[in-house]
Amino acid sequence: MKTLVILWTLINCAFSQSGVRPLRQSQPPGQAANIIRESNEVNIDGSYQWSFEADNGISAQESGQIKNANSQDPIEEAQGSFQYTGPDGAAIQLQYVANENGFQPQGAHLPVAPPIPIEIQRALDWNAAHPEEEEGGRNSRRP
Template structure:
């Protein structure tokens, strides 16, 4: 069991300077993850950036996006969700990325990340099996 409030009180988001550093770090990590997650084919070595953007409101929000000539695209935006005090709060990140897999098909993943964790959606991603009837009944009784 963890205390969600303690997690949101992370010292990285304790001051405006730290928030700005945290935001930039997350943006950089997202780019690194995208760059390293895809196998590098020879055709990708010379990929040209067709468009790129980055906007930031330090300590509050950021947004970035890029597109390459080999079909890779990514867009991401984040905003700081204030808490009861300046030291508390969380960040909500939304975005999507598109890539071509080894099978030649284009895949797009949309995602959100925040207080509810990381949630990804895409037509190619696996889905869980349906709930058994007794679970659906219980959820209905609980109003969920």
């Protein structure tokens, strides 16, 4: 992830210096999106933030930092969001955190797992309340 963050930052810096914009919404031919707001900051401590907004309604932002920088296992963490209008006209908004627990997106358009059936939940609850019966194998009980 560290390499990805550094690579993304370098690409962003290179594109912002050259005037070329790396991220664009697919649009009909002849319609270009113009960046109307953009910021990019990389700090010596490894923290960074970037954001942009295009005239077609696409916007994105991200900030990141190193947690536990003075430990043997520093952890990189990024949080951000983006939004755009889908082909069907629906507004798509996504927020995310990426850290030692992986990429964790949140958005109203993302699918949600169905609820656990009550019978399975009861079995899980019972197993959690009776771990001693699982230790010795099937149907074993200790006096």
